[in-house]
Every structure is written in structure tokens, then in C-alpha cells.
Amino acid sequence: MFEPKIVAFFCNWCTYTAADLAGVSRMKYSPNVRIIRVMCSGRIDPELIVKAFEKGADGVIIGGCHPGDCHYQNGNHKTLRRYKLLKGLVEQFDIEWERLRLEWISASEGEKVQRVSNEFTEQIRVLGPIQMKGGRVVHG
């Protein structure tokens, strides 16, 4: 069975804390998801996301505080806008936009981390390994 590699960028104040909660509550979730903690979802430069794909991630999850709850007021507003812009762009590069997912998960929603991680892993499993157009190595 294809085991997708998934990179999850979670903000320190909500989603990462929720992942911690899932852990201490012994909720099992897909081990395919590798979490990277960032201070705020607004800190996730689109470059980091595409770099993750370029390095072989089959899917990327962005997790931030619910609107209104961002520790830095509106970092997550920027995240949403960049996410929307990026979705339009990745399609032009023949990358399915379903490989990118944004979720608002608060510190108390450990079970949402579990559900999203499991759901997303299955979704990427169905899509199969990422094919980046530039990955077609040419031999002259």
C-alpha cells in the first residue's frame, strides 16, 4: 500500500497545542503526518509549502487558530489569502489542489487533529505519489 508523506505546518498557539493534546490523550492518528511547529500560520511562507512538495511531500496541511483567535490578531487572515492564491497556482503546475489543505484547529480540538490527519492521509493515498512536472528528468 502507498504510504504518503505528509508535512503539517501547525501554529504554536492552537493547532500544535491540539496535536499535543491528542498525544497526551493517547488518540491514535496516521503516522504519515510529520508536524512542523511554527509560531503562527501567518509565518508559513508559500515558499515553504512548495519546497515541501519539491522535496517529496505528497500532501501539505496548514493548521492555524480559528479566525479571531490568532495570537497575532490576523496572521491567519493572511494564511487564508495566501492559501487561496496558492491553490490557483499549483493547478497550473499540474499539482492537484487537493494536496493542500487548510484547517482551523483550536487548542482544545485534539480529536480534530486526529480526524483531519486520518482523512487527509486517506485522500492523498487515493491521489497517489506527487508528480512534479519538473521531476521529468530529461536526457539529451
Added chain:
Amino acid sequence: MAEKPTVAFYWCASCGGCEEAVVDVAHGILDIVNAVNIGFWPVALDFKKGDVEDVPDGFYAATFINGAIRNSEQEEMVKLLRKKSGLVFALGACAHLGGIPSLANLTSKEEILEYVYRRSPSTENAQNTYPAKVYRDAAIKLELPEFFDRVYPLNQIIDVDYYIPGCAPPSELVADVFMKILKGELPKKGAVLSPNKSLCSSCFLNDTKPEKLLIKELKRPHLTVIDPDKCFLLQGLVCMGPATRTGCNERCIHGGMPCRGCFGPLDGVLDQGLSMLSALGSILDFTPEQEKELDGVIGKIGDPAGTFYRFSLGASIFYRQDGKRGGE
């Protein structure tokens, strides 16, 4: 007097504008011509590949290559020139970042050839001519250069010492680089020879931007009456100034048009298109409750890749850099 250095010029997938920028150095060119020997310049003088093969390795003190790499002939020539040169300069946006030709990377080689040789409305091809690497008939066997799967900036094929940005590079910039070479004032290897600051930082319209720039709409330049005295981003036009290196004297802004990014990104930025996308994401004034309106505005960017990567698609991290040709 010390021996005059010999320089070489070559062009690959390009429009000829960079060669023009060299010629346009105009009165300056005479000084330059006096100061150097031109060892190879096929666009202006009669030279053949054999002339390059005949000189010893490292013979040309400086070689200026413009244009991206689209086929195996270009690859062969730039590899040969690399061997025969002390310093290699990527001249212009195509050699630097892939340039306009690299927008073709959004279309596969097969689709391109199929369209050009078979399907375009103006194609008349009764004999069904179609490019192939090897052509044979009863009498002859011909080998032709191979059309690659994609367009490559120069540094994905050979080692490049310096970059002269711009589409085309302003001739003052070219003249300045010549002077730096002659005076031995070049910076560290790998440098882009233009200040490492954003175009906005030097733009004369920067002062018209409010402290906190936020915009509610996006407009297309050809459908808009543009106010030449107000920052274009503030007017809702995608101006690449925040994600573009300065050094062009804001020539498009002076001409009343938003910047399209030909000078490429600043040092340390991996991907100019994503850097602009990020900047735009910061200033679009919509909250998550206004998602519908946001979708509508974003939908107005008809061609995001063509907008954010007008001159830098070939260098984008969307193309795996380990697909590198050349193996240098």
C-alpha cells in the same frame, strides 16, 4: 600596456534584445572595443564554432551568454564556452531565470510540437513534417539538435559566475559591468550585478503608499485607466515591485505600466513568483468571513503563473532542481 582581454558573446533561446543592449552601449562601446578584443560574437561578426574549439581552455577572459537553454545545440555550445572561458556572465532575464521562453514550461514538449506542426490554424504541413532527432531517407542521414522537455536557465546547465538581470538589461548596466571587469571591481562570485533592494524601495511612487497598504480589488492593466502618479499596487494592479530587485531605474513605472518583474528576485529568495504571491496575500483586504468576495477577486488573476512568473518560471522551485542537466 597590458595585454587586452578577449571577450565572447553568445545567444541561446532569446529574442535578440540583449545583443541590442550590448550594441546600445553606444558611444561607450568604442571605449570598450578599444579596451578588449572580441573573440567570438556570431550575431555581429562572422565566427564559427570551430573558432571556439581552436582556442585553449580559459582563453576568453569573460563570456556573455544571453538566452535560456531549450535544445541540445545550445547546451553543447554553452558547455564548450564554459570550458574556454575564465568568467561566464548570464546576460538578461532568460539566461538568468529562464525568462519569457520558460513560460513554455507550462506546456509539454509534445503539446508544443503537436500544436506548431499540426494543429495551429495557420499550419500548412501537407508533407507532415515533424521534428525528429535523426532524419533518414535513401540518400542521407541527418542528426538535428534535440528539443528539450523544458526550458532551463543557464545555471542549471553550466556554472555561472555573474548575472546581469533585466529584459533586456539596460545598456547603462551593461556598460557598468564592463567597467567593473576592466577595473577588477567585481563582487563575490555568484552575484547578481544590481543592488540587492526591492524596486519599491527606489520607486518614485513609493511615497504615495499609505503606511499600511491594503487593497480591495485587482484590476487588469489593459482594462484600466491607470493613474501614473499613484503606486500601481495601491490602484489594484499587480505590480511586481515588492518582489523584484531594483536597478532598472523604474523604466516601466516611468512609462506608466506596473513592473512585471524582469530583474528577478532579491538575494536569498528561492522563488520570485511565490514571493509576490506572499506579498499580495498580505495586502488583500479580506477577512475569513468575506471568503466569497476574496474568491471573486483572486479569480480575476486570469493566469497566476504568467503573472507572478512572467520572467522567472524556468527558475521556479516548482521544477525540481535535481532534474538538473549538465551535472556540473
